[in-house]
Amino acid sequence: MANITAQQVNQLRQLTGVGMMDCKKALVECDGDVEKAIELLRQKGQKMAAKRADRDANEGCVLAKSAGNYGAIVMLSCETDFVATNADFIAFTTSILDSAMAKRLTTKEQVLDMDLNGRKVSDCITDQIAKIGEKIELAHFEAIEAEAVYAYIHPGNRMASIAGMNKAGFDEVGHNVAMQIVAMRPVALDENSVPQSVIDSELNVYREKTKEELVQKAVDAALKKTGINPAHVDSEDHINSNMAKGWITEEQGKTAREIKANVGAETLASLPEAKIENIAKGRLNKFFQENTLMNQEYIMESKVSVKDFIARTDKELKCTGFKRLELGA
Numbered sequence: 001m002a003n004i005t006a007q008q009v010n011q012l013r014q015l016t017g018v019g020m021m022d023c024k025k026a027l028v029e030c031d032g033d034v035e036k037a038i039e040l041l042r043q044k045g046q047k048m049a050a051k052r053a054d055r056d057a058n059e060g061c062v063l064a065k066s067a068g069n070y071g072a073i074v075m076l077s078c079e080t081d082f083v084a085t086n087a088d089f090i091a092f093t094t095s096i097l098d099s100a101m102a103k104r105l106t107t108k109e110q111v112l113d114m115d116l117n118g119r120k121v122s123d124c125i126t127d128q129i130a131k132i133g134e135k136i137e138l139a140h141f142e143a144i145e146a147e148a149v150y151a152y153i154h155p156g157n158r159m160a161s162i163a164g165m166n167k168a169g170f171d172e173v174g175h176n177v178a179m180q181i182v183a184m185r186p187v188a189l190d191e192n193s194v195p196q197s198v199i200d201s202e203l204n205v206y207r208e209k210t211k212e213e214l215v216q217k218a219v220d221a222a223l224k225k226t227g228i229n230p231a232h233v234d235s236e237d238h239i240n241s242n243m244a245k246g247w248i249t250e251e252q253g254k255t256a257r258e259i260k261a262n263v264g265a266e267t268l269a270s271l272p273e274a275k276i277e278n279i280a281k282g283r284l285n286k287f288f289q290e291n292t293l294m295n296q297e298y299i300m301e302s303k304v305s306v307k308d309f310i311a312r313t314d315k316e317l318k319c320t321g322f323k324r325l326e327l328g329a
Helices: 006-016 020-029 034-051 087-102 108-113 121-132 171-184 196-225 236-245 250-270 273-291 306-313
Strands: 059-067 070-078 137-145 148-153 159-165 319-326
Touching: 006 020, 020 034, 059 087, 059 159, 059 319, 070 087, 070 148, 070 159, 070 319, 087 108, 087 121, 087 137, 108 121, 108 137, 121 137, 137 159, 137 319, 148 171, 159 171, 171 306, 171 319, 196 250, 196 273, 236 250
Parallel strands: none
Antiparallel strands: 059 070, 059 148, 070 137, 148 159, 159 319
16 A cells, blocks of 8 residues: 555645545555546546436525627536635636637536636536535536627626626626616516517416406405405405404304305306407516516616617617526526
């Protein structure tokens, strides 16, 4: 058995970033051969990655950068906030983003296959798993190109955005738009950018919600007409418990059940479809106002939309697209 020196252990630690004890064990197992010890540690990292594959990695680091007409945003996830806020983990995330930007990559798959200090990013992540002992994965990578791209990272590295503009030279506007994206979580650029499947789903929800509200309004009115408080009979459990408390009589409980069943069914059958559709479309417009970037209220100024804020700066200036990442979202 080779005599393992502190210098050898430190050398292996510098090469791999793995803890001193693990480095010493690897060197002992490999009879002092540093190259074999490195390979052994990598194999152990792969095994650890496989073991932790089903773990939740809800913490991590989200970073974004832009350079001229290109910008990128990355999320490297891990298991604990302790690791996520570690300077080495943030530096590793930064190195991935910087290398991807230098190559102007556009997909997560390209980044995983990218060379980083002589090894693929996917292998470097496995090395980090061996070093840290947590599940680590490249959760997301997005990039956009435009005449000018701006990036914003919210303090804490938990959320960030990149925004593309059709004209350069409006740095403050671009920065503020990117900040708006992080703060207000838009789902699309404008109403025309919302997928039809999302619009259809929202409309269906609003139609059903409108029907429920109109039926409930009619039922409540009928209950009040008989002197019954709707809040006392809003569920079967409440009816029974309130009868037991003496707040309503058995007769009132029976009447409430009949009204809810009969008036509810009659009202539902007679609801005008046009009225339901108009209310649902009104709610869809509110959805667009709250969830699409151009229609949102600008965070820096009340009663001004983002679209109007941009146009006020330059009538031809437009946001052409954005990407946003947030841990846990």
